Amino acid sequence: MAYLLSQMEDVLDARDQLLTEKAGLLAEREALMDEEIRQLKAQLAEEKEKTMAAELIAEQALQAGMKSTRNWEKEKKRRKIAEEILRSMRAVLDDSVTTRILPQYQPAETIQEISRMDKQTVKSHCLKYGINTEGKGIIQLKRELQKHVEAEPVPEPVAEPVPEPVAEPTQEPVPEPVAEPVQEPVQEPAAEPVQEQVETPSARYVITTYEKFLTDVETPTFWNTKLLREHANQLGINPASQNISLLASVRQAVNENVRLAEPLVLLGHFEERLKQERCAGARLNKDILKTHCEYYSINTDKKSKSDLMQLLLQRLA
Numbered sequence: 001m002a003y004l005l006s007q008m009e010d011v012l013d014a015r016d017q018l019l020t021e022k023a024g025l026l027a028e029r030e031a032l033m034d035e036e037i038r039q040l041k042a043q044l045a046e047e048k049e050k051t052m053a054a055e056l057i058a059e060q061a062l063q064a065g066m067k068s069t070r071n072w073e074k075e076k077k078r079r080k081i082a083e084e085i086l087r088s089m090r091a092v093l094d095d096s097v098t099t100r101i102l103p104q105y106q107p108a109e110t111i112q113e114i115s116r117m118d119k120q121t122v123k124s125h126c127l128k129y130g131i132n133t134e135g136k137g138i139i140q141l142k143r144e145l146q147k148h149v150e151a152e153p154v155p156e157p158v159a160e161p162v163p164e165p166v167a168e169p170t171q172e173p174v175p176e177p178v179a180e181p182v183q184e185p186v187q188e189p190a191a192e193p194v195q196e197q198v199e200t201p202s203a204r205y206v207i208t209t210y211e212k213f214l215t216d217v218e219t220p221t222f223w224n225t226k227l228l229r230e231h232a233n234q235l236g237i238n239p240a241s242q243n244i245s246l247l248a249s250v251r252q253a254v255n256e257n258v259r260l261a262e263p264l265v266l267l268g269h270f271e272e273r274l275k276q277e278r279c280a281g282a283r284l285n286k287d288i289l290k291t292h293c294e295y296y297s298i299n300t301d302k303k304s305k306s307d308l309m310q311l312l313l314q315r316l317a
Contacts, residue, residue: 079255086257087208114142114149115262139261143236146259201295204263209291210270211254213284222273222283223247230269234260271316281309 114122119138126133126141129148133141214220223231228246229239235253239246260266274281281289289308290300296315300308 083212114145115265117142137238139233140236142261143259146261200297201291202263203267203295204260206291206295207260207263207266207270209288213288215251215254220247220283222280224273227269227273231266234262234266236261274313275316281312 114125117125119141122138122141122145123133126145129145131141131144131148136144214223228250232239232246232250232253235250235258237246237249237253286305286308289305289312290303293300293303293308293312293315296312298311298315303311
């Protein structure tokens with residue numbers, strides 16, 4: 001009996017020792033789980049801070065982009081207003097020269113004469129004005145020669161003699177008219193409406209209308225590769241030396257009001273484009289076709305876009 005009790009005590013002691021060991025293992029496992037939960041919470045808080053920072057940066061970038069867009073729209077409107085003012089001032093200047101309010105200066109070598117010169121003649125004139133001709137093309141030389149010619153001092157206009165006032169003849173007394181029988185008024189035929197005379201625009205102004213369309217429209221398909229190259233040459237741009245797109249270079253030159261070398265020649269290329277592909281004219285707006293028709297003194301009153309296109313093609317045929 002004592003032996004059995006001794007055995008039972010040993011078994012109970014072993015069980016208590018095993019339970020103690022298991023309790024220690026559970027405590028260690030609980031500590032590990034608490035540490036893992038703490039690390040996960042810290043990681044979650046860090047990710048949340050990163051997300052909030054990214055959202056803040058994105059919001060700031062969006063606001064900056066919207067501000068840049070608004071500034072660009074304002075700048076675009078200012079440029080359009082400036083262009084309209086410049087066109088109005090040019091029109092006033094042309095009208096002043098036409099009505100002889102301002103004298104029209106004709107230099108020794110006019111713009112038309114320079115545009116018709118060959119390269120050797122242009123070089124000789126450039127040397128006369130002290131312009132360096134080394135490594136320059138004919139278009140660039142013509143442009144520099146035009147600048148020097150236009151920069152020459154304008155001669156003062158000669159004052160015209162003012163005619164002396166003519167003495168008006170003395171009016172003799174007119175006898176009073178004898179009363180005549182009253183006649184019924186005769187109804188005169190209604191006067192025909194007088195057609196308003198439209199001022200003929202210059203070739204340079206017609207090109208300006210085309211260029212305004214080029215800068216306003218995002219994809220001006222009227223300009224094919226050949227026409228774009230000719231336009232660039234007239235603005236003094238070498239198509240082969242462009243690092244960016246040729247269209248962007250031409251638009252930049254137009255916005256900077258670069259002077260055309262030969263407006264008549266470029267207008268001829270535009271007209272060839274209209275004749276080669278009839279549907280190309282449909283890609284233009286009505287204002288361009290109307291201005292082009294007025295250049296040839298074509299009546300544009302109450303004409304639709306298709307009518308203007310047909311009349312212009314008939315004139316160019």
